[in-house]
Amino acid sequence: MTNTAEKFEFQAEVNQVLDLVIHSLYSNKEIFLRELISNASDACDKLRFEAIKNPALLAEDLNIKVDFDSEAKTVTITDNGIGMTRDEVIANIGTIANSGTKKYLESIAKKDRDDANLIGQFGVGFYASFIVADEVEIRTLKAGEPADQAISWKSDGKSAYTLESIGKTTQGTEIILHLRDEESEFADNFRLRSLIKKYSEHVAFPIKMLEVTYPEKDDDGNEIPAKTPEYEVVNDATALWKKAPSDIKDEDYQAFYKQISNDFSDAAFWTHNHIEGTQSYSNLLYVPSKSPFAMYQNPEDREGLKLFIKRVFIMDAAKELLPNYLRFVKGVVDSNDLPLNVSREILQDNPLLQKIKSGLVKRVLGLLKKKALDTDVYATFWKEFGDTLKEGVVEDFANREAVLKLLRFASTENKDATENVTLEDYISRMKDGQDKIYYITGESYEAVKNSPHLELFKKEGVEVLLMHSRIDEWMMGHVQEFEGKKFQSVAKGKLDLGQEDKKEKEPSEADKSFLEKIQTHLKDHVSEVTASTRLVDSASCLVMDEHAMAIHMQKLMEQAGQAMPGQLPALEINLDHPLVQHIEHIDNEAHFKQWSELLFEQALLAEGGQLKNPADYVQKMNKLMLDILK
Numbered sequence: 001m002t003n004t005a006e007k008f009e010f011q012a013e014v015n016q017v018l019d020l021v022i023h024s025l026y027s028n029k030e031i032f033l034r035e036l037i038s039n040a041s042d043a044c045d046k047l048r049f050e051a052i053k054n055p056a057l058l059a060e061d062l063n064i065k066v067d068f069d070s071e072a073k074t075v076t077i078t079d080n081g082i083g084m085t086r087d088e089v090i091a092n093i094g095t096i097a098n099s100g101t102k103k104y105l106e107s108i109a110k111k112d113r114d115d116a117n118l119i120g121q122f123g124v125g126f127y128a129s130f131i132v133a134d135e136v137e138i139r140t141l142k143a144g145e146p147a148d149q150a151i152s153w154k155s156d157g158k159s160a161y162t163l164e165s166i167g168k169t170t171q172g173t174e175i176i177l178h179l180r181d182e183e184s185e186f187a188d189n190f191r192l193r194s195l196i197k198k199y200s201e202h203v204a205f206p207i208k209m210l211e212v213t214y215p216e217k218d219d220d221g222n223e224i225p226a227k228t229p230e231y232e233v234v235n236d237a238t239a240l241w242k243k244a245p246s247d248i249k250d251e252d253y254q255a256f257y258k259q260i261s262n263d264f265s266d267a268a269f270w271t272h273n274h275i276e277g278t279q280s281y282s283n284l285l286y287v288p289s290k291s292p293f294a295m296y297q298n299p300e301d302r303e304g305l306k307l308f309i310k311r312v313f314i315m316d317a318a319k320e321l322l323p324n325y326l327r328f329v330k331g332v333v334d335s336n337d338l339p340l341n342v343s344r345e346i347l348q349d350n351p352l353l354q355k356i357k358s359g360l361v362k363r364v365l366g367l368l369k370k371k372a373l374d375t376d377v378y379a380t381f382w383k384e385f386g387d388t389l390k391e392g393v394v395e396d397f398a399n400r401e402a403v404l405k406l407l408r409f410a411s412t413e414n415k416d417a418t419e420n421v422t423l424e425d426y427i428s429r430m431k432d433g434q435d436k437i438y439y440i441t442g443e444s445y446e447a448v449k450n451s452p453h454l455e456l457f458k459k460e461g462v463e464v465l466l467m468h469s470r471i472d473e474w475m476m477g478h479v480q481e482f483e484g485k486k487f488q489s490v491a492k493g494k495l496d497l498g499q500e501d502k503k504e505k506e507p508s509e510a511d512k513s514f515l516e517k518i519q520t521h522l523k524d525h526v527s528e529v530t531a532s533t534r535l536v537d538s539a540s541c542l543v544m545d546e547h548a549m550a551i552h553m554q555k556l557m558e559q560a561g562q563a564m565p566g567q568l569p570a571l572e573i574n575l576d577h578p579l580v581q582h583i584e585h586i587d588n589e590a591h592f593k594q595w596s597e598l599l600f601e602q603a604l605l606a607e608g609g610q611l612k613n614p615a616d617y618v619q620k621m622n623k624l625m626l627d628i629l630k
């Protein structure tokens with residue numbers, strides 16, 4: 001143990017975070033108190049959890065105190081929670097431990113983004129102190145350690161900090177903010193109380209401040225000195241999720257959402273229930289209004305639900321409580337039945353927890369179903385989280401039907417790219433004799449909307465769902481039917497449009513040999529060449545086998561460096577097309593070959609595929625056009 005202060009440099013990333021926090025959150029500077037109280041509350045949660053194994057640690061009632069000195073311009077936040085050892089202080093405060101923050105920093109380094117909402121999603125935590133303070137001291141003693149292990153950390157938030165051993169007899173942490181001159185307004189009783197009310201009302205531990213006392217006069221008019229002020233509880237200090245929903249106002253729900261989510265915006269909607277029965281638990285689940293930037297980084301890193309057992313915080317147990325595709329949901333689950341000494345390993349295959357999990361999934365899907373009745377609200381949700389929800393079609397077999405009902409699609413029935421058609425809408429509009437749900441996948445709305453594969457459908461007035469998100473092809477590869485109606489890609493397999501099929505006729509002998517001749521020139525590119533029943537205006541199109549991957553997806557996979565299985569598409573030719581009829585009469589073998597290649601290349605382009613040799617294609621086009629003009 002040393003009694004002199006030792007100096008340490010911050011990890012390079014800490015400097016970046018400090019800079020960012022101070023600049024991007026300045027307009028929101030009052031959140032510093034929320035962040036510090038939230039850390040204090042976490043520290044109390046951790047102590048209560050440790051005390052399950054070691055009750056001696058819980059010497060007194062857990063609480064958080066907020067004090068101020070308007071003359072010295074300080075604000076002090078004190079908790080009697082878990083505290084930190086010297087090593088923990090170095091690891092937690094001098095470095096950036098949170099991997100989300102690191103990724104965030106990398107991303108802004110690239111895009112030079114300066115968005116307070118984004119940084120808020122990672123929880124700026126302790127560093128928010130430096131928005132209002134030019135010097136911060138942490139005085140801490142780890143619970144269960146002797147007083148001589150207490151440590152003081154001090155920094156001006158620039159590049160370095162000092163550590164020093166101190167005498168501190170009470171376990172827990174004290175954070176002393178020396179306010180910048182221009183921020184001295186925070187060293188004020190009324191200001192601090194109103195901030196606690198605004199941001200920390202539902203922290204489940206009492207937040208105390210000294211009562212305000214005034215000198216009084218006795219019956220004879222003599223002044224009695226003011227009594228020594230005592231601490232009084234400023235917040236509600238009950239677990240919000242344990243209350244009856246009817247006793248909670250929307251503002252309270254929103255304030256609590258912000259407390260647990262690191263989100264500055266309001267939640268979009270929520271569901272709050274107390275479940276009794278074989279399993280008894282409470283849940284308060286929120287759907288955010290915006291998709292958090294972090295969600296698409298590594299889904300494994302996601303935060304999500306907080307698990308409590310009989311009001312004791314156990315862990316952030318996102319994966320154990322909800323499947324991946326509902327990772328956007330935030331909130332709290334509090335079980336009355338799980339054992340308090342539960343570990344993450346035990347949780348993973350705990351049958352009680354599995355029951356809670358399936359109950360929660362039903363709650364969320366039920367909430368979405370209800371919200372879907374409000375078109376505008378659901379459209380916003382869909383824009384933010386629709387693609388994530390689609391993962392559920394593959395991931396959650398048991399609820400597949402329910403998830404499918406929540407999907408929204410663009411369609412040939414709509415004038416624009418709006419995604420508002422449900423599968424039930426589609427079925428209700430199916431033509432007499434139609435027994436399939438037709439869809440097409442592609443790279444963009446423009447590409448699918450104008451695909452040659454839709455020509456016959458447009459002509460016959462048969463609706464086709466237009467899918468153009470990257471996840472669609474993968475999703476559709478896993479789902480066969482909805483309410484007894486099979487899904488059918490209009491770009492794959494044999495086309496059977498119910499009644500229309502009867503119109504299909506055998507090609508004549510002459511046509512057959514024409515198609516075979518094209519095939520001989522394209523044998524490296526296509527598996528077969530057939531007369532098309534699906535084309536109306538285009539000369540040719542490519543058709544994949546029923547179970548093969550769509551061409552635009554093959555391209556994506558190849559770009560991502562994945563070798564693709566060499567399955568060739570079939571080329572369909574529109575024998576009624578004037579260009580095709582022109583080719584039929586070409587005798588010159590070399591010319592015929594070039595025209596055949598053109599039919600294939602055009603079909604590939606229309607499909608969003610990529611030509612192996614685009615320059616060659618352009619030259620060939622020009623040459624053939626000039627030939628025609630001759």
Ligand SMILES: Nc1ncnc2c1ncn2[C@@H]1O[C@H](COP(=O)(O)OP(=O)(O)OP(=O)(O)O)[C@@H](O)[C@H]1O
Binds near residue numbers: 040127
């Ligand atoms: N009052 C405290 N008592 C004990 N440990 C603390 C306290 N405040 C901070 N810490 C420790 O320092 C770490 C870093 O705190 P910081 O507020 O920067 O981030 P965080 O709380 O982990 O993240 P977030 O704010 O996103 O929840 C905490 O995880 C915790 O281990």
